[in-house]
Amino acid sequence: MPPSTPPTAAATGYRRVFAVREFRAVFVAHALSLLGVVVSEIALTVLVYGLTGSPLLSALTFALGMLPYLVGGTLLSGIADRCPPRLVLVVCDLVCAGCAGLMALPATPVAGLLALRCAIALVAPVFNGTRMATLTDILGDGELFVLGRSLLRIVSQSSVLVGFGVGGVLLTVVSPRGALTITVCTFVASALLLRWGTKRRPARGGS
Numbered sequence: 001m002p003p004s005t006p007p008t009a010a011a012t013g014y015r016r017v018f019a020v021r022e023f024r025a026v027f028v029a030h031a032l033s034l035l036g037v038v039v040s041e042i043a044l045t046v047l048v049y050g051l052t053g054s055p056l057l058s059a060l061t062f063a064l065g066m067l068p069y070l071v072g073g074t075l076l077s078g079i080a081d082r083c084p085p086r087l088v089l090v091v092c093d094l095v096c097a098g099c100a101g102l103m104a105l106p107a108t109p110v111a112g113l114l115a116l117r118c119a120i121a122l123v124a125p126v127f128n129g130t131r132m133a134t135l136t137d138i139l140g141d142g143e144l145f146v147l148g149r150s151l152l153r154i155v156s157q158s159s160v161l162v163g164f165g166v167g168g169v170l171l172t173v174v175s176p177r178g179a180l181t182i183t184v185c186t187f188v189a190s191a192l193l194l195r196w197g198t199k200r201r202p203a204r205g206g207s
Helices: 007-018 021-052 055-063 066-075 085-103 110-139 143-173 176-197
Strands: none
Touching: 007 021, 007 143, 021 055, 021 085, 021 110, 021 143, 021 176, 055 110, 085 110, 085 176, 110 143, 143 176
């Protein structure tokens, strides 16, 4: 069995990754955006159940997040190569913020809530693919990239657990629409971090 990386060496490597200003912005924005997605899923599911009293529709609301994700990954993946990456990331966050804001409006019907849920899931693979491409530009393709990617994966894997916890706590003190309003703030904060914390780079496929 090959020797494992000493903990002190790994810690030193992670410190080098966090020393890169652009990576810090991407890391925090990634965490905020994922938190917004998970909390909005929980809040919307509770909201739909409160409006309809239907466990089936509530389950459908939660499950809808996967289908558009598959479609978005197939149909929209080329956007990451045709547009400047920072623009794509910021627009994705703002689309999610707009959708969450519309979900929070009392006048939005259940069908509209489901459509908005699909829209958030649709842009998720575009955001994730572009973010990974940007990570290569920021950290290169060596050791720093490997460490940075592992940090983002840790955030992604823990976001569900943390998001469910945060969403559950939020729903004990605010309404589902109030929780959705809070997620608008997380998406906007992520967009601002990406806009002002990362450099503008040309599209990989040319403009």
